[in-house]
Amino acid sequence: MTDKTDLVLDTVPTAPPIEEKPARERIYIDGDEAHFERVDLTNVDLMMFDGRRFPHLEPRRLFPRTGLERYITLLDDDGEEVAVIRNLANLPKAEREIIDDCLNEYYHVPHITKITGRLEKFGVIKFFVETDRGDCTIELRNIVHQIKLTYGMRVMFLDNDDNRYEIPDIRKLDRKSMSYLNDYL
Amino acid sequence: MEEVKQDYLKNRELDEGEELLLQSAVEDGERLVFVLSTDLNKKSRYAVNYLAATDAALYAVDEEGKWDRIAYDSIEKCYVKRNYGNALYVIRKKDGESVNFSRFSYKSASLFDAAAQFTERMAGGEVGIHEASVAVEAALERQRSYCPKCGRALSHAGAECIYCQSKHKLVKKVAKYILPHKYVLLICLVLSGLTTATAMLPPYMTKTLVDDVLPNKKIEMLGTVVIVLLLAYVIQYGIGMVRSYLLRVCGDKIVRDLRSDVYRQAQYLPMRFYDKTSTGSVINRISGDTSTIQSFMLRVTQEVVVQVFTLIGIIVIMMSMNWQLTLLSLIPVPFVVMGSRIFGKKIRPYYRKIWRRWSAVTSILTDSLPGIRIIKSFTNEKSATENFDSYNDEWLKTDIRSARITIAFPQIVSFVITMGSLLIWAVGGRLVIENPDFITAGDLVAFISYTSMFYGPVNFFANFNDSYQSTLAAAERILDIIDAEPENNAGEGRVLDHMDGKIEFQNVSFSFDRSKKALSNVTFTIEPGDVVGIVGTTGSGKSTLINLLMRFYDGYDGKILMDGVDIREIDMEYYRSQIGYVQQEPMMFHDTIFSNISYGTPEASVEEVMHAADVANAHQFVARMPDAYDTVLGERGTGLSGGERQRLSIARAVLKNPSVLFFDEATASVDSETENLIQTAIERLISGRTTIMIAHRLSTLRRANKIIVVDKGEILEMGTPEELLAKKGKYWRLVEIQTMSDKVAASKAEERFE
Incomplete structure (x- = not known):
């Protein structure tokens, strides 16, 4: 004799399964299955240990603000993604250094070490700063949109010409610098 | 031998030392064409470097005087590589070597784009120096069209910046709103003087009571004193009531004018402003900041004056009574003034922070509430609430921190x-x-x-700084809109006798921000009456072409001509009135269907609107609705299907009777049957008009006599559909892919029916 409950369960319509096949095959690099060779400032050749080779790829961060080491995409000359490195920390040291160098070159943003002055005139705010690449002046017109604080300590500036600057950790700034900055955070 | 000074293009004046440095780098017999100063050296350090172009080669000169030279005849390709933080001028030589020739910040990006064009033309050897350097000249001219002090766009190259001319902008702006009400404010001021004077009477009467009436038991005099006091209070509060009413009306008018101005200005702000500013923050400025400024204006024009008079009056009376005690009562004043200054410095950043946090809260509201269907369909109510709460909590924390100061200070003063x-x-x-x-x-x-009356004004001025600081913060944000440069020449410029619809793109390059290029050196011509299809993959730059043609963005390199006239010279109002624009997701307003169709043509008659709806295949479905043309649509057109909204937007375009038509994916989000209805409507509309159609579905382009294929911001192919199919290039591939997918879709549909 069949249990009534079973009958009900048997007749419940189920949704058709979603096709498993992904839209496009993505190569994930998790550890030591690939070797990189740097070909210029921001590009590498990728040799997979299964024999596949991909020339002239540019490593880019998929999360440039929130995940500096996670999910590094490798783009070919047409801007098409070829592979993704899940986590830089899992790569062998030599491979990691190659990718790091390319990323550092591409994502080079001056790191502000000190704010030496501030001037507000004609609706433009000028920050006079010392960076790890020399002294410069940052000009902003909209403090609300051009200064962003993330994680309570990292500050990104986007100046009137779309140049980026960064303070990796505002806790390391001196008091005077902080006093110039604090008004806008 | 006397050296002949060369004349060449440059992005800034060079001193004698720099001139000598460049002259020594350039080989004998070569002539300088242009010199671009950069702000970075090749190692990304801040330093003045130079990119110099002569008639034979390119030179990169560094801050130490070292240089590299590459002759044009050895160059295969030259381009600007945009990195995250800066850009590189890359040259690929014919021997395959790739050279990072120069590095620069985005300040100079457009100049280097032009320099790359120059280099490629020189390397190609097809044109002379003058022709090759046209793009560099144009880029330098454009650079001169920005104010060097504040970076705002100028009316023309080298013009004086209107914004930087005004030194007392806040005072001027405020005065503009107060002046129309000067007589009422003056009356209020006189009334204030009266109430203040009557307020001085009661203490004097008290003195009479204590020293004379009570000790000497003068009953009649007591009655007189009480009547005098009663009259004083009646005058004080009666006049106070009238004055308050007048001030309220006056204040409401001021805030209405201010809001209207900010809203009006917001209408004319370029799209670039809205790309970087959330709607929530604009709403916040129109609603909250205007009220803050209004109440401050009234405080300045009324309270400050009254309090100053009160202060002087009381000091005179007190001095006449007893100067020693008066001096004693002045002891707390320096402490209050000093405290006020310290307080002002401390509180201003808090007001900015509170505003930023509040603006974030408003942005969440304006973003999420219109998308409530999405939130519900993903059962995301809880996470939406949590997200809102997190921002709301941030606001609360900041507000509490500021409250510690704002609440403590007045108490300490008291x-x-x-x-x-x-x-x-x-x-x-x-x-x-x-x-x-x-x-x-x-x-x-x-x-x-x-x-105690004397300390009233002291207390007022001590706290005045608080409202002054919050007003400064609000004024900054209001002026950000009021003083932002509006779209160029709205209401001015050339008006053409007739617009035939000949469109020419001449070497147009454009980027939404300087770190990413959206269009590169685009050149094409569309003849009057042409129906042109623009195809390409998502993000290829199709819609950007329409955005530039609509003049949503004017800051591009190169020229776009309409009937031979630069569109930036044509009056904006006239220009847009001649264009019909149908978007992928047409915007409907919370109004009747009739008003939505006649949105751009409010003077249209009923029959004209109905005819437009007929042409757009919309009349039939409108007529079936219970309220027909009087149907009030919900926000953003809710109550209508996507296809119905699209047909109403086509009816809008029909009614406008434009010379030129742009369709941006008009049938992208509708079913095949509705597509047919829209398609026939479009075909009726485009007859005899220059039409540009962006379409994913190539079937939409069956009437097109010219196809432009766009890829990565460049024109890949251009020609008649037959020519491009014969060429078997990108267009042919797209047609093949779509034919295959249509076949698959058709067979699947058949399977389902079976």
Whole structure:
């Protein structure tokens, strides 16, 4: 004799399964299955240990603000993604250094070490700063949109010409610098 | 031998040392064409470097005077590589070597784009120097069209910046709103003077009561004093009521004018402003900041004046009564003034922070509530609430932090002031007891009353800084809109006799921000009456072409001509009135269907609107609705299907009777049957008009006599559909892919029916 409950369960319509096949095959690099060779400032050749080779790829961060080491995409000359490195920390040291160098070159943003002055005139705010690449002046017109604080300590500036600057950790700034900055955070 | 000074293009004046440096780098016999100063060296350090172009080669000169030279005839390709933080001028040589020739910040990006064009043309050897350097000349001219002080766009190259001319902008702006109400404000001021004067009377009457009426038991005089006091209070509060009403009306008018101005200005702000500013923050400025400024204006024009007079009046009375006690009562004043200054410095950043946090809260509201269907369909109510709460909590934390200062300060001020009164009681009371000839009890009571009145203005000015600081923060944000440069030449510029619809793109390059290029060197011509299809993958730059043609963005390199006239020279209002624009997701307003169709043509008659709806295949479905043309649509057109909204937007375009038509994916989000209805409507509309159609579905382009294929911001192919199919290039591939997918879709549909 069949249990009534079973009958009900048997007749419940189920949704058709979603096709498993992904839209496009993505190569994930998790550890030591690939070797990189740097070909210029921001590009590498990728040799997979299964024999596949991909020339002239540019490593880019998929999360440039929130995940500096996670999910590094490798783009070919047409801007098409070829592979993704899940986590830089899992790569062998030599491979990691190659990718790091390319990323550092591409994502080079001056790191502000000190704010030496501030001037507000004609609706433009000028920050006079010392960076790890020399002294410069940052000009902003909209403090609300051009200064962003993330994680309570990292500050990104986007100046009137779309140049980026960064303070990796505002806790390391001196008091005077902080006093110039604090008004806008 | 005397050196002949060369004339060449440059992005800034060079001093003698720099000139010599460049001359020494350039080989004998070569002539400089242009020199671009950069702000970075090749190692990304801040330093002045140069990119110099002669008639034979390119030079990169660094800050130490070292240089690299590459002759044009060895160059295969030259381009600007945009990195995250800066850009590189890359040259690929014919021997395959790739050279990072120069590095620069985005300040110079457009100049280097032009330099790359120059280099490629020179390397190609097809044109002369003058022709090759046209793009560099144009880029330098454009650079001169921005104010060097504030970076805002100027009306023309080298013009004086209107914004930087105004030195007392806040005062001027505020005065503009107050002046129309000057007579009412003046009356209010006089009324204030009257109430203030009558307020001085009660302490004097108290003195009479204590010193004369009560000790001498003068009953009749008591009645007179009470009547005088009653009259004083009636005048004080009666006039106060009238004055408050007048001020309220005046204040409402000021805030209405201010809001209208900000909203009006917001209508004319370029799209670039909205790309970087959330709607929530604009709403916040129109609603909250205008009220802050209004109340401050009234405080300045009324309270400040009244309080100054009160202060002077009381000091005179107190001095005449007893100058020693008056000086004693002034002791707390320096502490209050000093405290106010410290308070002002501390509180201003908090007001900015509170505003930023509040603006974030408003942005969440304006973003999420219109998308409530999505939130519900993903059962995301809880996470939406949590997200809102997190921002709301941030606001709360900041507000509480500021409250510690804003609440504590007035209390401390009041405490210091009370100490002053205690001092008067202690010293004055002793004097009354020990030396009644020096001061009477009545004098002391009156003096204490005047002292408390004296501390009123002191307290006012101490707290005035608080509202001044919050107003400064609000004014900054309001001026950000009021002083932002509006779209160029709205209401001015050339008006053409007739627009035939000949469109020419001449070497147009554009980027939404300087770190990413959206269009590169685009050149094509569309003849009047042409129906042109623009195809390409998502993000290829199709819609950007329409955005530039609509003049949503004017800051591009190169030229776009309409009937041979640069569109930036044509009056914006006239220009847009000649264009019909149908978007992928047409915007409907919370109004009747009739008003939505006649949105751009409010003077249209009923029959004209109905005819437009007929042409757009919309009349039939409108007629079936219970309220027909009187149907009020929900926000953003809710209550209608996507296809119905699209047909109404086509009816709008029909009614406008434009010379030129742009369709941006008009049939992208509708089913095949509706697509047919829309398609026939479009075909009726485009007849005889220059039409540009962006379409994913190539079937939409069956009437097109010209196809432009866009890829990565460049024109890949251009020609008649037959020519491009014969060419078997990108267009042919797209047609093949779509034919295959249509076949698959058709067979699947058949399977389902079976």
